[in-house]
Amino acid sequence: MSIAPEIARLKACAVVPVVVIDEAEIAVPLAEALLAGGIDVIEITLRRPAAMAALEVVAKRVPGILPVAGTVVTPAQAAEVHNAGALAVVSPGFTESVDEAMRKTGLPWLPGVATASDCMRAVSAGRLTCKFFPAEQAGGVAGLKALSGPFPQMQFCPTGGVSLANLGNYLALPQVICVGGSWLVPADAVKNRDWAQVTKLSREAREKAAELRG
Template sequence: MDEAAAIARLKSCGVIPVVVIEDAGRAVDLAHALVAGGIDVVEVTLRRPAAIEALAAIARSVPKALAVAGTVVTPAQVSQVKDAGAQAVVSPGFSESVDEALRKAGLPWLPGVATASDCMRAVAAGRTTAKFFPAEQAGGPPALKALSGPFPQMSFCPTGGVGLKNLGDYLALPQVICVGGSWLVPADAIASGDWNRITTLAREAKEAFLKFRG
């Protein structure tokens, strides 16, 4: 999948679930539950040992979901997630070495930015779509709006402190293509296999997105 197609999927989905998973055996059911609720992008963060296996399971068994690797911070991880079948990659920050590895791997990438300096580095590398992280701690919608002044070519996926209560504040900004968050994939629901709850949360998130962008 090329970068334009991946970004189009993110925009269409609207809300990107940020998944921290402890048991790879639950990954496929989790992805199916999200898809049932209208969320067809799944970002599996590399924060737990089970992440690579979980990512691979989703990429292999849930074709309706875009399998995204999150928290990729080293070139070595780029190779791992490509081998696992990741279709796109998200990072919490910007790194020239990770940028180079992803170009060689041919994978779409959303680097993380939080400051004007981060944006300058991303733009210099030709990266104009980024994850704004940590969104709330970095100043929220006012900060994002301010960054868009000197960087009108950039678009963003705010993540970090985003939820149903403030999702609309971000989506009101034209430079925001989607938002990300973990609220629709709570750890206790994943651990207990409460897939109905996950589907309900996904549906609520999708409806909230469509309210502002439908």
């Protein structure tokens, strides 16, 4: 089965930093700090007013990184992130209206799933690569294994409670293409503009992921 090059990029990186940005001006140095640590994707969540501007500036000024829009929950947001330069989109759940809007953009979309019913709706829409969210609260590795029984055609990006400590447990599953996590960009590092810390955490994650996947 062929996959979009953007999804292949997520799989190759293995670890996707999920970031919340309050000030658009920090987006570029933050993205550059991730790149310095070997992480070439960034998920900018639409949880703050500055998110759209941050997404746009990263898309324009940091060509080495794949800009992913996260927390897209409405059709209008789907169009907005497309116009801002996102090359892939992630949502915490699945709705038919957002699915339709995403088809209009032509961008790869990872809708969120947590239950068998969620998976059935996603599969019915042809969405076979999904975000497993909130991963730990939805059963963690055991829950993901259980879902993969009736849905062997699906691939997942677990997000929510994933950390360096349990990273290996998720990446060991063949149905997991990558994981998403906020631990790579801790709030205190962002507040203090400690980009060296972000680079250090990124490098640790990439090295562990490479070790696990050979």
